[in-house]
Amino acid sequence: MTRVAQLGEAEPVSSARTAAGTRKYLYAVVAAGPERNFGASGLDEAPVHFIGKGRVAAVVSDIANGEIQPARRHLAAHQQVLRCLMQQTTPLPMSFGLVADSARAVQKILAENEEAFLSQLERVAGKVEMGLRVTWDVPNIFEYFINTHPELKATRDRFLGGYRPPTQEEKIELGRFFDRLLQEDRESYTEQVESALGPRCFEVKRNGCRGEREVMNLACLVGIRSRAEFEAAVLEAARLFDNSFAFDYNGPWAPHNFVEMDLAC
Numbered sequence: 030m031t032r033v034a035q036l037g038e039a040e041p042v043s044s045a046r047t048a049a050g051t052r053k054y055l056y057a058v059v060a061a062g063p064e065r066n067f068g069a070s071g072l073d074e075a076p077v078h079f080i081g082k083g084r085v086a087a088v089v090s091d092i093a094n095g096e097i098q099p100a101r102r103h104l105a106a107h108q109q110v111l112r113c114l115m116q117q118t119t120p121l122p123m124s125f126g127l128v129a130d131s132a133r134a135v136q137k138i139l140a141e142n143e144e145a146f147l148s149q150l151e152r153v154a155g156k157v158e159m160g161l162r163v164t165w166d167v168p169n170i171f172e173y174f175i176n177t178h179p180e181l182k183a184t185r186d187r188f189l190g191g192y193r194p195p196t197q198e199e200k201i202e203l204g205r206f207f208d209r210l211l212q213e214d215r216e217s218y219t220e221q222v223e224s225a226l227g228p229r230c231f232e233v234k235r236n237g238c239r240g241e242r243e244v245m246n247l248a249c250l251v252g253i254r255s256r257a258e259f260e261a262a263v264l265e266a267a268r269l270f271d272n273s274f275a276f277d278y279n280g281p282w283a284p285h286n287f288v289e290m291d292l293a294c
């Protein structure tokens with residue numbers, strides 16, 4: 030994901046206006062071109078406009094406050110702007126909450142990172158991000174592993190099946206064994222799914238799992254015109270698994286997971 034600590038002047042400014050103008054909330058960077066109207070309003074319904082420099086332009090709106098809270102309405106407005114952009118181009122999405130001190134500060138970022146922006150725009154041109162989340166659809170994940178991994182069951186019975194309570198060390202060892210099997214299964218299953226999706230994706234990125242039940246959380250860079258083939262590949266991959274697994278794909282999104290650069294600022 031695009032990483033920018035702060036887009037602004039060398040000295041922090043707390044007022045809503047600076048010598049160079051109004052603070053700017055940043056949504057994305059696009060290739061420079063004729064002025065376009067994407068029919069979207071930004072945060073607090075402010076009009077969205079472009080600030081260009083060289084061969085790239087930033088998509089921005091004016092903002093009164095320097096710090097934006099991640100309220101649902103703000104997140105929805107940010108995503109709506111990106112969706113409108115995606116109808117006509119492939120944007121480089123900025124992380125939520127980035128505010129520049131002025132139009133001049135935005136132009137400075139564009140100028141100093143022009144080549145990096147152009148390289149990333151070429152990488153994602155004509156593509157969208159699709160997400161795929163696979164989970165274990167079972168009532169109790171530990172009991173499921175007990176029933177599908179005889180070695181875990183034997184360890185559980187050895188530690189917990191006697192007439193004395195298990196020691197803390199035994200509980201820790203059992204937990205570590207379960208976690209190791211969990212990670213091994215995730216790795217194996219993810220490789221199977223990536224093999225099925227690979228021919229339909231330009232890139233696949235693994236994101237961290239958000240809970241024990243999650244098997245994998247993949248971001249897939251897919252051609253705009255290849256979404257049907259991607260969805261068919263997901264169904265093909267799902268047929269490799271039994272009913273203990275649930276497949277959930279989503280998108281299209283702007284390619285957040287495939288824009289990775291440290292910006293000079």
